[in-house]
Amino acid sequence: xxxxxxxxxxxxxxxxxxxxxxxxxxxxxxxxxxxxxxxxxxxxxxxxxxxxxxxxxxxxxxxxxxxxxxxxxxxxxxxxxxxxxxxxxxxxxxxxxxxxxxxxxxxxxxxxxxxxxxxxxxxxxxxxxxxxxxxxxxxxxxxxxxxxxxxxxxxxxxxxxxxxxxxxxxxxxxxxxxxxxxxxxxxxxxxxxxxxxxxxxxxxxxxxxxxxxxxxxxxxxxxxxxxxxxxxxxxxxxxxxxxxxxxxxxxxxxxxxxxxxxxxxxxxxxxxxxxxxxxxxxxxxxxxxxxxxxxxxxxxxxxxxxxxxxxxxxxxxxxxxxxxxxxxxxxxxxxxxxxxxxxxxxxxxxxxxxxxxxxxxxxxxxxxxxxxxxxxxxxxxxxxxxxxxxxxxxxxxxxxxxxxxxxxxxxxxxxxxxxxxxx
Ligand code: NIG
Ligand code: FE
Numbered sequence: 001x002x003x004x005x006x007x008x009x010x011x012x013x014x015x016x017x018x019x020x021x022x023x024x025x026x027x028x029x030x031x032x033x034x035x036x037x038x039x040x041x042x043x044x045x046x047x048x049x050x051x052x053x054x055x056x057x058x059x060x061x062x063x064x065x066x067x068x069x070x071x072x073x074x075x076x077x078x079x080x081x082x083x084x085x086x087x088x089x090x091x092x093x094x095x096x097x098x099x100x101x102x103x104x105x106x107x108x109x110x111x112x113x114x115x116x117x118x119x120x121x122x123x124x125x126x127x128x129x130x131x132x133x134x135x136x137x138x139x140x141x142x143x144x145x146x147x148x149x150x151x152x153x154x155x156x157x158x159x160x161x162x163x164x165x166x167x168x169x170x171x172x173x174x175x176x177x178x179x180x181x182x183x184x185x186x187x188x189x190x191x192x193x194x195x196x197x198x199x200x201x202x203x204x205x206x207x208x209x210x211x212x213x214x215x216x217x218x219x220x221x222x223x224x225x226x227x228x229x230x231x232x233x234x235x236x237x238x239x240x241x242x243x244x245x246x247x248x249x250x251x252x253x254x255x256x257x258x259x260x261x262x263x264x265x266x267x268x269x270x271x272x273x274x275x276x277x278x279x280x281x282x283x284x285x286x287x288x289x290x291x292x293x294x295x296x297x298x299x300x301x302x303x304x305x306x307x308x309x310x311x312x313x314x315x316x317x318x319x320x321x322x323x324x325x326x327x328x329x330x331x332x333x334x335x336x337x338x339x340x341x342x343x344x345x346x347x348x349x350x351x352x353x354x355x356x357x358x359x360x361x362x363x364x365x366x367x368x369x370x371x372x373x374x375x376x377x378x379x380x381x382x383x384x385x386x387x388x389x390x391x392x393x394x395x396x397x398x399x400x401x402x403x404x405x406x407x408x409x410x411x412x413x414x415x416x417x418x419x420x421x422x423x
Pocket of ligand 2: 088334336
């Protein structure tokens with residue numbers, strides 16, 4: 001019987017499923033090897049969801065009478081899930097390349113932050129920028145991410161700090177969420193830095209009394225959708241008590257907790273995250289042993305950011321210990337003016353070399369586990385019937401080339417497909 005489907009991807013050399021087997025994430029044993037089909041095809045329906053995956057001849061028989069809007073010959077190529085970037089700060093104005101030079105000359109991240117640079121420098125420029133300017137640069141950045149294989153990305157506000165500019169950033173993110181093909185998980189990060197003239201506790205009060213009620217109202221009216229709440233929990237930024245108050249208030253209005261913790265100093269942020277039921281905690285270079293154990297049993301995911309540890313020459317996050325303990329390890333690019341990286345293939349490469357992850361672990365961390373960190377692994381992050389048709393096709397007979405190759409991924413990635421649409 002003739003039917004209609006959007007897309008047939010035919011006869012790939014390898015299809016890497018990264019199947020979550022019902023749990024929505026992969027840990028330990030499951031990560032030793034990933035399920036890989038050889039000589040397989042994949043069908044995406046007109047609704048943008050995956051309808052079938054299997055041996056090429058079986059798919060050909062089953063769908064022989066069907067009409068497809070598009071067919072792609074994948075001979076000699078590999079199909080992988082679209083990459084998921086679990087942590088980015090992509091909406092901002094102003095240039096901070098001069099700070100890279102300062103860091104190369106020996107300044108630390110906190111030296112620059114305390115001297116009024118870093119986040120505060122970007123806040124000034126972002127406050128001055130128009131919504132249109134912010135949207136235009138944001139859209140270009142998302143384009144770079146997509147070309148590097150990202151089909152779902154977490155996007156934070158946090159360069160406004162004042163309610164007015166935070167809302168400006170969130171409107172920019174909302175517009176992209178509605179207009180572009182890339183999937184977006186929106187994060188309110190008004191507690192990214194303490195505004196001039198305020199203490200952390202005063203800033204927390206302002207967020208709890210003024211920002212969060214407004215976000216709740218805008219969410220209810222369907223004007224701005226926010227998924228997550230974030231705080232930069234760090235010595236000299238938001239202390240543990242202010243962090244706890246902000247995150248709990250965010251949770252009370254229905255946001256998932258997903259925050260920066262234990263990056264530059266051990267803060268017991270992981271323990272706090274578990275106490276509050278966080279979905280994810282990012283960075284964790286300085287996490288305690290107890291924090292790791294608690295995260296594993298609470299199924300709170302660790303979003304590791306190899307670019308930041310590399311750029312700032314920090315101690316590497318203890319990915320091996322986390323994986324051995326059963327933590328759900330995810331990856332993010334941390335794209336921001338400090339870590340200027342759009343590319344999840346580069347992030348996976350760094351995770352393997354510097355954090356000693358295996359290639360299957362890195363791929364799962366940049367797909368299914370990153371989707372879990374965003375609370376989206378029921379629809380995204382793996383190639384399974386019923387999931388969204390988010391995938392990439394690489395021009396190589398072995399999937400590992402996506403990680404093995406250092407740079408130049410635009411040549412390697414032939415197609416990026418989001419919701420079954422070639423983009
Ligand atoms: O995740 N650590 C805090 N936030 C960002 C840096 C933001 C900035 O420097 O502009 C991060 O690395
Ligand atoms: Fe960050």
